[in-house]
Amino acid sequence: MFSGLSAFPLTPMKHGIVDEVAFIRLIERLADAGVDSIGALGSTGNYAYLTRQERACIAQLAVKHAGDVPVIIGISALSTREVLALAEDAQEAGASAVLLAPMSYQKLSEDEVFGLYETVTRKLSVPLCVYDNPGTTHFEFSDELHGRIAQLSNVGSIKIPGVPTEPGAARARVERLRTLIPSHVTIGVSGDPMAATGLNAGCQAWYSVIGGLFPQTALAITRASQAGDTQEALRLSERLHPLWASFSQHGGSLRVAATAAELMGLVTPPCLPLPLNALKGTDRQTLSRLLHEWQLA
Known part of the structure; x- marks a missing residue:
């Protein structure tokens, strides 16, 4: 489960509420493509903007419509109390695993973050993936903290940010x-522009935004690296350089992914929770042209 391509779909909105029909469509599309796992309610899934009830509904829909594909459900929240409640909801929905980032309003210390994972893993009956995403949480894990947390029961994977560009580094x-971490705990790369490099460098999983929209494209990169064809994985990734550049230009992948989903007719615009907006004007037109040229699937 914590290896290969883990596809992270959007949680589309419609008139201010979750668009369940569109979400089911996205999940079934990923299951049909044969991704290795589905990660619902990650950052691409807009978990921070949803109520507990909405998140419980999304967890249930994801598990119900994923078929045999394992589903990882995000349980991140500001307080340990909320996290534990969300973990209970995810497990009741039938999640195969959960994903947890150290969200904060007040800056967290390393001991506080360790305490969060220690408390939560004691209560779990499914494995947990550690979500290291400083771009949204503003918390920087040290390698030593990852090593401490990885020793806890039920920790199955660590989702790290993008790796250095240079292959040796x-x-x-x-x-x-x-x-620093036990052999049974996998290392997964996020940050799609660096995914091929990360997989080639020994990461066992790719926790992927584009996998949630273009599963066949992401699977081709993943399978090439898994087969040892590192140059092909890099070539396929480099083909998407304009997309990676757009991620950087627009503050990350979410707005670009949402716009792409709208342009592809997978969701009804506007699909992001306010005050977030998809791309507009020239930026939207440019992305539309690129999608037409690439013919991604």
Whole structure:
């Protein structure tokens, strides 16, 4: 479950409420493509903007419509009390695993973050993926903290941010972390522009935004790397350079992914929770042209 391509779909909105029909469509599309797992209610899934009831509904829909594909449900929240409630909802929905980032309003210390994972993992009956996403949480994990948390029961994977661009530096980064965590805990790369490099450097999973929209495209990159064809994985990723550049230009992948989903007719615009907006004007037109040229699937 914590290896290969883990596809992270949007949680589309319509008139201010969750668009369940569109979400089901996205989940079934991923299941049909044969992704290795589905990650619902990650950052791409807009978890921070949803109520507990909405998140419980999304967890249930994801599990129901994913078929045999394992579903990882995000349980991140500001307080440990909320996290535990969301973990209970995810497990009741039949999640195969949960995903937890250390959200905060007040800056967290390393001991506080360790305490969060220690408390939550004691209560779980399913594995947990550690969600290291400083771009949204503003918390920087040290490798040593990852090593401490990875020793806890029920920890199955660590989702790290993008690796260094240079292949040798990327491999050194992964190997350094590998020495600190048990062998049964996988390392997964996020940050789609660096995914091919991360997989080639020894990451066992790709926690992917584009996998949630273009599963066949992301699977091709993943399978090439898994087969040892590192140059093909890099070539397929480099083909998407304009998309990676758009991620950087627009503050990350979410707005771009939402716009792409709208342009592809997978969701009804506007699909993001306010005050977030998809791309407009020239930026939207440029993305539309690129999608037409690429013919991604």
